[in-house]
Amino acid sequence: MKDKEKEKKIKGLGVSKQAGSEAEEKAEEVIEEVEKTYKVPELKEKVLPDPAIEKMTKEEALAYFDLPEWASKKDLDDQFWKLGKTYRAKNDEQKLADIACAYSIASGERDRKQKEEKEEIESKHYFGKSTKEWQNIWHYYWWVPIIVVAAIFFISAFIKVYFIEPRVDLRVASIGHFEYDDAFLSAFFSEYTDLKNPDLQSADVVSENSEGAQTDKYAVQKATSMMAVHPDVLVFDMPSVPVYVNSGDLKIMDEEYEKMKATWSAEDLARIEPYVYSRARFYDDYVQYMSEEYQEQFDPLEPQDYEDHIYGFIIRDRVDQLSLGFDVQWKQEDSAIIVGVGAGSGDLDKAVEMCELVLSNIDTMRETYEKTYPYANTDD
Incomplete structure (x- = not known):
């Protein structure tokens, strides 16, 4: 230990020269003990193999291990292991580096x-990386672009729906x-509106599966999804x-129809008729013919379920239906359509207003339709 360094370390322990030689000796002992305990190991310089070995061919490297050219991988591994064990015992870093290089060759x-x-x-390199590097990146991180694309899609859809496109107003x-x-x-x-x-969505559903018509399962699924968003009309x-x-x-x-009778013209009222029904009628028309297993799924009828109510308005005239865009496909079933208001609408007043506006303007839409299709009144 150099004198100056020793003095600094002793002072660092709070021992001055005035404390005496005995105190200095104890301080030196403490310093030596600490240095032994916490001594940082010296980094060994990497030992490089002999340049002559690095230039060897495969045959020369096999000969270095005293092996013929036709030696197996097992023979090479055994010889490498034996020499490695010998040189490690002698702590010969140079020889260990040499045999490692020769083994690689x-x-x-x-x-x-x-x-x-x-x-x-x-x-070929793309964006600074070779084809193989890109293959490796794809192998380990193939899921990243999928997540990125999905995120971009959902973010774009969100922005489009909530910030670019106008909100659905009916x-x-x-x-x-x-x-x-x-x-x-x-x-x-x-x-005629500020919408x-x-x-406007539609699903071609064959409810009774009659007249040989087949129900499209996708149409049924679409109908279910349409009702899930609580339509207005x-x-x-x-x-x-x-x-x-x-x-x-x-x-x-019921109340809306009373107001319509009081304010609408006789001509407009003649184009529609109230659709009167009740839950009790549904049980009489359908549920009673179901098996007991299915009947058990329906709740028992309450007294109010026997009361008839108006649930919409029937349009029977075929040209009136066509004027609204509906071409009924039934041949033997009742071909009328019913227009009503969704009970789950988020704005019932607006839904009622739009429903009544359509019904009260059937004559206007019919006039427009007949101008486009002048032979609509003739029988096919």
Whole structure:
């Protein structure tokens, strides 16, 4: 220990020269003990193999291990292990580096790496990385771009729905066995209302599976999803509507009809008729014919379930139906359609207003339709 360094360390322990030689000796002992305990190991310099060995061919490297050219990998491993054990016992770092280099050459590892490096250098690079590097990145991180694309899609959809496109301001759901052209109602709403983005949806559902018609399972799924968002205005064919009366999806329109009778013209009222029904009628018409297993799924009728109510308005005239965009496909079933208000609408007043506006302007839409299709009144 150098004198100056020793003095600094002794002073660091709070011992001065005035304390005497005995105190200094004890301080030196403490310092030596600490240095022994917490001595930082010296980093050994990496030992490089002999340059002559690095230049060897595979055959020369095998000969270095006293092995013939046809020696197996096991023979090479055994010889490498034996020599390694010997040189480690002697702590001969240079020999250990030499045999490690020779083993790399003899096993073909060096040549393989050199070949890969050459191919890497000569291969095409994209954005600073070779094809192989991109393959490795894809192998381990293939899920990242999928998440990124999904995130971009959902963020874009969110921005589009909530910030770019106008919010849906009216939902019209049509369920029944008819072909539907939403252009007629869309044009009407555009001309006679302030609606910016009405959503007009339809599902061709065959409720009773009669007349040989087949139910499309996708149409049924669509109808379910349409009802799940609580539409404002509902349109059904005759076979479909009882189910939705029973499920409580249609608003009772008794009071609205009384107001309509007091304010509408006789001509407008003549185009429609109230659709009167009750849950008790649904049980008489359908539930009683079901098996007991299915009947048990329905709640017992309450006294109010026997009361008839108006759940919508029937349109029977075929041209009136076509004027609204509905081409009913039934041949033997009642081909009328019913227009009503969704009981789950988020704005019942607005839903009632739009429903009544459509019904009171059937004559206007019919006039427009007949101008486009002058032979609509003739029988096909």
